[in-house]
Amino acid sequence: MDIMENIETEVMNMNISERLQELRKKEGYSQEQVAEMLGLSRQAISKWESGQGKPEIDNIIKLTEIYHVSADYILLGTEKISVPAPEKKELSHEYKKAIGIIAIIAATAIITVLFITALGLLSRLGI
Structure with missing residues (x-):
């Protein structure tokens, strides 16, 4: 020191x-x-x-x-040190909409992959 x-x-x-x-x-x-x-x-x-x-x-x-x-x-020697709380940031409407669209696309892609996989398995089994 x-x-x-x-x-x-x-x-x-x-x-x-x-x-x-x-x-x-x-x-x-x-x-x-x-x-x-x-x-x-x-x-x-x-x-x-x-x-x-x-x-x-x-x-x-x-x-x-x-x-x-x-x-x-x-x-x-001070009673409290006040630190302002960080401001909460709200997501914009456009951002929320974009997240919703991405979620729908991802869900559709997952369902499509599962469907194609199921069809492939069914065709291999001869059903």
């Missing part, structure tokens, strides 16, 4: 650590209680809150349930 990445990581850790500590205190939990809920040591929680470490994604998900906030809030 270069120096800028280290600085950005430190700033992000600091923000995450501050939010984790703030959320824990707001909910009225001790580090020991949060650690117990997550199945971790108190030292792990202490490291997160002091910026010496950061929680893995599975623990972040558990923290969202404990603190009643989104993962976006824990990681970024």
